Amino acid sequence: MKKREPISTGSEWTFELIQKYDAEIARVAEHYGLDTYPNQIEVITSEQMMDAYSSVGMPLNYNHWSYGKQFVSTEQQYRRGQMGLAYEIVINSDPCISYLMEENTMTMQALVIAHACYGHNSFFKGNYLFRTWTDASAIIDYLLFAKNYIAKCEERHGLEAVEQVLDACHALMNYGVNRYQRPQPITPDEEKARQAEREEYVQRHINQLWNTIPKKDEEEVIQESRFPSDPEENLLYFVEKNAPLLESWQRELVRIVRKIAQYFYPQRQTQVMNEGWACFWHYTILHHLHDEGLVTDGFIMEFLHSHTSVVYQPPFDAPYFNGINPYALGYGMMQDIRRICENPTDEDREWFPDIAGSNWNDTIQDAMRNYKDESFILQFLSPNIIRELKLFTIDDDSRSNTLQISAIHNSSGYQRVRENLAAQYNIGNREPNIQVYNVNVRGDRSLTLRHYIHNGQPLGDSTLEVLKHLHVLWGFDIHLESATPEGTVQKSYHCPLQPETAVAE
Amino acid sequence: MSYIIDRRLNAKKKSTVNRQRFLRRYKAHIKRSVEEAVNSRSITDINQGSEISIPSKDVSEPVFHHGNGGFRQRVFPGNKEFVVGDEIERPQGGGGGGAGEGSASNQGEGEDDFTFQINQEEFLDFMFEDLELPYMIKKQLRDATSFETRRAGFTNVGSPDKLNVVRSLRSAQARRIALSGKERREIRVLKKELSQLQTMLPDDDAALKITDIEAQIEALQKRIKRMPFIDEFDLKYNNLIRTPVPSSKAMMLCIMDVSGSMTQSIKDIAKRFFILLYLFLNRNYKQIELVFVRHHTHAKEVDEQEFFYSRETGGTIVSSALNLSADIIRDRYPSNDWNIYVAQASDGDNWDGDSHICRQVLQEQILPLAQYFAYIEITTGPPQNLWLEYQQIQQQFEESFAMHNITEAADIYPVFRKLFEKKE
Incomplete structure (x- = not known):
């Protein structure tokens, strides 16, 4: 050249x-x-x-x-x-x-x-996550709409009132996403036009739900079933549509926070891939420029200096260790995919028969398009990277006094480390699974949430604080039950406070 | 094709609003921090900005997250000697390898306080919030010397530069409407007639009438047109009046004991108190006169430099200072013009037989003229003779006389707040 x-x-x-x-x-x-x-x-x-x-x-x-x-x-x-x-x-x-x-x-x-x-x-x-969940062309306009709308609410209803609702929504923000359903794309004009319509419609709809005119006896029987009939994972959505006492502007605030949460949802699921991808390309592109002579050696040295510090992974016992560095893991994996495609070893051929020796660019483009962190790691974390980062799994069972090493970077451990690491990036595992379970429609209107216990992990200590926020939105009593997979309730939380009860087994 | 935009000149400080909201929300915490800072600072940098610490749990935003317990598997990098089956001690305190990764709170803040910086301006705001000079009265409404120009409606006369165009045109229009009422009414009647006649066309009689009516209408409209568009008496002028401003002149007399019995630490406390006072007055009252008096056996009026930094010392006769103060007030600050405040700091150790003179001077010459007299006694021991004398005064002048005891530097700010808190 x-x-x-x-x-x-x-x-x-x-x-x-x-x-x-x-x-x-x-x-x-x-x-x-x-x-x-x-x-x-x-x-x-x-x-x-x-x-x-x-x-x-x-x-x-x-x-x-x-x-x-x-x-x-x-x-x-x-x-x-x-x-x-x-x-x-x-x-x-x-x-x-x-x-x-x-x-x-x-x-x-x-x-x-x-x-x-x-x-x-x-x-x-x-x-694919960004393609499905976010609408890049509309977000700036939507934020502008949200900012103006909220400023208007503050003028009309006072700072405190708005802040109270926003605080409550922020506490539940991670539970304001539809995980499986594609949201409708938001365009600002539509948004404004539909907002007024929505206000009126929702208000009417809710009044129907809370209609207290007594019904005939035969209908009572049907009411025994739960509302919602299937548990709802999107708490903010449920609140927006069903909270009995919220005014329409408050519902709109809930909706705004929910929409923004939804917008950020893909980012939370693709951190490793996203950073890995970007690091891989800045490395590849700048080296390409260097090969062409467009940048000097000094340039490439300075670049490498900051590049290596960005993709450095401190070991677990280093004082500045702060979890796995997504840049390091992502970049390492992307480079490794290229290596597997270009110079596969026998091990790679055994582990990755489909991609070993294929076109590297097609392969990583395909990976970028169709995976999120969890599935990306499960699919592409190679023994080579596990060895490089010296990954190992620690089993932490609160019933035993010690931690146990259950897998390290050896041939019997690769598969397990890979699965464990992938699970670690599964948002479903990271955040407690809490869903709307029931509303006492005919009675005290209390809202019951259910926490589906995963691996015996209890809820953290800020749970009651979050319930207080939810109480602000819902307006009536809130109950939260931690239930084991078998369906027995282990512990329940209440807001307003009732004595915390631990159901003895 | 990429667009490259230089945004560096755009507004900075976009976060100011959010920052203020944050400060407002944690006002109580910040005040506490400010208080601690005031107490622990050296005199010279008492009015700097400050670092504020708030316990992390108070500023945390709660979210649902997993607590400790249950079974979990975590992957870590950098294995050195572990092999499968190794058992290791659980790290204490949940740090390090314990909780953290995976749970939603791995922000890296840990147990530390949430710390941030406020600047000098904000610091002083918090420091002196809700404080005031008590019983300040607006004096001297008569023979006022200062005036304020205020807008007071509109007048019909004035100089052209005060002409109010909108008002003038409005009144011109009103006049035109009012004066042309009769003509316009006639026109309306004629027009109605006209339209009726027009339906009867073709008819010679009607046609004749129509031309007649049209002529009438034209004549009326001409008359309306002759009405002047704007007239002399339409003109309106902005009216400005001069109102006397009641002066709320105030003076503060600072009396500090520098006698030999005042140890270095007591003097330090006294100076801190006066510096606080000085800052407070300079900040919250634009026009206030400060008079500094220091005394041992003799009292002397000094400037602020000497007040805070002079090292002269001697025995103690408190009445000398009070007499001097009474003279100053009488000669220079007539009480019908001035709000008079006095702050006195001493260790309370007075020459025997002088204290009751002090009481007399106070009762007869100073307190009747002063809005407020604050006495602080800086001593770790039992109350001294001056304190005991002053206690008798307090019963007599419950409102305008206040006394407090300070034993250590940490008391200064709370006492200061107590002395100058807003009284309803």
Whole structure:
């Protein structure tokens, strides 16, 4: 390959240089077949970066004290030098917005462009979860709608009243997603038009549900069945549609939080893949540029320096160990897939007969499109990576006094480590499974939730606090029962407080 | 094609609103932190910003999560010597390998307090919130010297620069409508007639009448048109009046004992108290005169530099300071013009036989003129003779006389708040 002149040699960036780098990176990305939304690259200051941090990375968001809390803590840590700010933030929108910090050197800007504007961007556009669950073209408009709507509510009903509802919704945010049902795409015009309609309809619908006009005796019998007839996993949805006392603006707030939770739901499930994918591509693209002579050796050294620190995995006993680094795991796996495709060993042929020796780019594109963290690990975590990271499984059974090592990186352990690690990324395992079980429609209108105990893990200590929040929304008594798989209730929580009862077995 | 946008000049501080909401929500906590900070600081940096700590559990946002217990399997990196079947001790305290990964609260904050920074402005806001100089009265309404210009409706006369265009045009329109009422009524009647006649067409009689009526209408409309569009008496002017502003002038007399019996730590406490007072007054009252008096056997009026930093010392005669104060008030601050406040700090150790003189001076010369007199006695021992004398005064001047005992630096701020809290 004929070497070309480097684009730049210094470390200072200018807008012209960013443009040139972006053009070259775009060319290489296209060469590798990355399909992206158009990019909108915004250069911001570190203060603006902190602002962006504290509103969950979104360019605009409604006002809430918890974002202020996030902000002061970010500010504090940054000032004390305990934490560097991220080099970039990228937003799943169309066009895809990425923030570059002005403090970055030219190399870092190029790295960020490759990482965010082409790596993450193509992931957002390609991955099936994002394709199903989020609507990149509408999110910014929706956030604007939400911000204005909430500001209007604050004017009309007072800060406290709005804050109370938002606090309650935030506590239940993780339970505001439909896991299996495709939500309807949201467009802002539709949203506004339908909102008024919804207000009226919902109010009427609820009145029917809570209609207290006595019915004939024969109908009473049917009422014995539970409401909802099947447990509902989306607590916020259930509240929005059925809470008896909420006013229509409060329902709209619940809906806004729910919609935003839904938008972020895919991100929570694809962290390893998303970061791995972006790291893989910034590595590949920048090396490609280096091979062409477009970037200098100094550039590549500086790049490698930050790249290696990003994808470093500290061992479990290191003082700064903080769980498995998704960048390290994801990047390692992506590179490993390429290796398996290009230079498969006998072991790889045995473990991955389908992909060993295939076209690497097709294979990782396919992986990016059709998997989430859990299934990605279950499918692609190779013995090679397990050995590299020296992964091992610890069994923690509260009934025994010691922890037990149940699998390590050896031939008998690979399969188990892989399954355990995959399970660890299953949101269903991470969060307690809590669903709406019953509403006492004819009686005291109390709402009963059921916690389906998984592996004997009890609920944490903030459970009652969350129930208080739910109580604010529902307006009548809340009960929560922790039930074993056999269906016996082990423990129940109540709000307002009744003596906590442990059902003896 | 990518768009590259320079956003650096866009608004910063987007989070200000959220930050303020956060501060508002945790006001009680922050106040407590501020109080601690005030007590533990050296005199010179008492008015800096501060680091605020709030227990993490108070700021946490609850979510459903798994507690400890049950069976779970976790994968960790970096195995060194473990083989299958090894048993290891459960790490204590749930940290490290215990809870954390997997549960929803692995934010890395752990048991630490939630800490953040507030700036000087905010710090002082919290420090002096809900404090005021008690019983401040607006004095001197008569022979006021300061005026304020206020808008007071509209007038018919005035200088052209105060012309109110909207009002003027509105009144012109009103006049035109009012004066043309008769003509317009006639036009309406004629028009109705006209339309009736038009239905009868073709008819010679009617046609004749129509031209006649049309001529009448035209004449009336001409008359309306002749009405002036705007007239002299339509003009309205913004009216500005000068209102006397009641002055709420206030002066604070700071009296500090610097006698030999005051040890270094007592002086330090006294100075801290006065610095707090000084900050508070400077911040919350724009126009206040401060007079500093320090005394041992002799009292002397000094400037603030000398008040806080001079090292001169001697025996104790408290009445010297009170006499000087009474003179200052009488000569320079007539009580019908001024709200007079006095703050006195001492260790209460006075020359025998002087304390009852102090009481007399207070009762007869100072308290009748003062809005509020605050005495703090800084001593760890039993109350001194000055305290006992002052106690008698307190019964007499329950409202305007307050006294408190300070034993250590930590008392200063609470006492200060008590002295100057808002009284309903």
